[in-house]
Amino acid sequence: MRELFSLKDVRIAYGKTEIVHGVDIGIAPGEFCALLGLNGSGKTTILHGCCGFLPIQGSFTVADTDCRSLNEKKRARLVSFIPQVCSLQGGRTAFEVVLMGFNSQLGLLESPSAEHKRAALEAMQRLNCAEFAEKDFGALSQGQRQIVILARCIVQDSPVMLMDEPDSALDFLNRHMVLSKISELIKEENKAGLITLHDPNFAMAYCDRLFLLKQGNIVGELDMRTANRDEVQQKLSLIYGNIDIVENNGSFLMGRAK
Amino acid sequence: MNGKSAKKGLVPALFAAVTAAILVAAVVSICVGKYSITVDDIRAIFAGKEVDDMTRRVFLTLRLSRTIMAIISGVGLGVAGSVYQIIFKNPLASPDIIGIAGGANLGAAIAIVSVSTSGMFAIASGAFWGGLAAVVCVMLLVKATRSRSTSTYVLAGIVINAISKAIIMALKYFADPENELAAMEYWEMGTFGNTTLSKLLSILPMFLIGLIGILLLRRQIELMSLSDNECRALGVRLKPVRAAVLALSTLMVGSIISVTGLISFAGLIAPHTARLMLCRNNSTTIIMSGMVGAFVVLTADILARVLYSAELPISILTTVIGVPILVYFLCTRGKETA
Known part of the structure; x- marks a missing residue:
């Protein structure tokens, strides 16, 4: 399948410290992928590089357009971004x-x-x-706010959606609600979605492919559409160490091994 | 602010009420002073009827320009204060935050010492260019740090303000206390007593360029209330847009304070009052803030003329009037927005 979103040998540095050391990621239209990794592995850095908040080296294209030199406005037509929490405090509907x-x-x-x-x-x-619609944004719950931000993303209508732990401020039910809406949107509109998540169980439940990131390198990749229990266990333990995977009706759940 | 937004019908009503208050204050402002003009006189002048020559002259050369100057000063400070509170995400931001007041003050002080204590034109140009130069220094300082964050502007503003203050203190220390020091102190307290038609006309174009430019950029200003990153991700070209907004507001505020001297508090209090009135923080709030500013400054100027046999400095009164208005809205609307 043709890749809509493509990173090739991408390196990103904060100041002089290189955080991401040559990463390749390709996402096809309609594919919802996750970046998994521990704190400090470079997940957010990759997203920030793609959004233009940090300078990146290597190749970054969206639908064969080189994105690295685009200004904010042109980039925003190709790439949208959902932060952990929207920075707006209120005062707007x-x-x-x-x-x-x-x-x-x-x-x-x-x-x-x-x-x-x-x-x-x-x-x-x-x-x-x-x-x-007419309520003050600040008066909404975190779950409602993320849905409004997702609506903003629909309106922005860019082919690539990047999301930085959009579920981190949400409770269990809102997490499922927000992630399933994101996943639906990506399928219906044939967008390329890349999300960072802390909980691998949510990633396995909603995403098509998982990129496993460790210390700025991709150490493994999992295609959830074809993976079996052993493969999931072996790949995820590269990041999370001693774990157990339980299979339940074709879906997987991760827990700490006793 | 986490409350509900104001009910739909209430917003036009508030705008109408504030407009009416400004109009009444403007009429009073034209009437009162050492030479009083009656409402009938004003009507006669507008109708083109015969009026006393002295009355016509006072109306045209003094009161009308003074009243218009007070209105545009309030509008300019209110709008700039509101814009700065939005783009710097700082409730303490006022038009002085990026160094303009310090720079204008220094420019005026240098003009007072080096030209003369009564050279009105020299003092006004000194203040105008001083204000502009300070903001340029802030921009250069931000550029030198190579930081892209908005908070760097606030810090650079503090640095430039502090340097200006130090130089002003040195100038004051060595100034002749009878004339120069007094002139500097008066300038810092502000007055509309020096307003003339020619001064008004010479700053009006710059003021209007600044104000209209800001109103045209209002949608970008609203977006800048988001974090820098979120704003960029939505396609705001942060660097050029922010520079344009700062340049336009500097032009607007600089042109005002070059004529009036420093006017304290109006630019800080008007945006808060507007926000509490409307329970909103968008471009409507920017316009309302300008109108509240106009009302506060106009009323302050009226009181400056009538409270005492000599004219009082405007900053005393903008503070005295601004505080109760803010406290009133804090108490009545604060509960809903808490």
């Missing part, structure tokens, strides 16, 4: 937050048109969050 997603498509001084507003409301309806 949820609807206004969704409208922000149109920024990369609008001229510098242009305002969203009636057409844009309709599309923003449709995006909210699609995620069943239209009922809090």
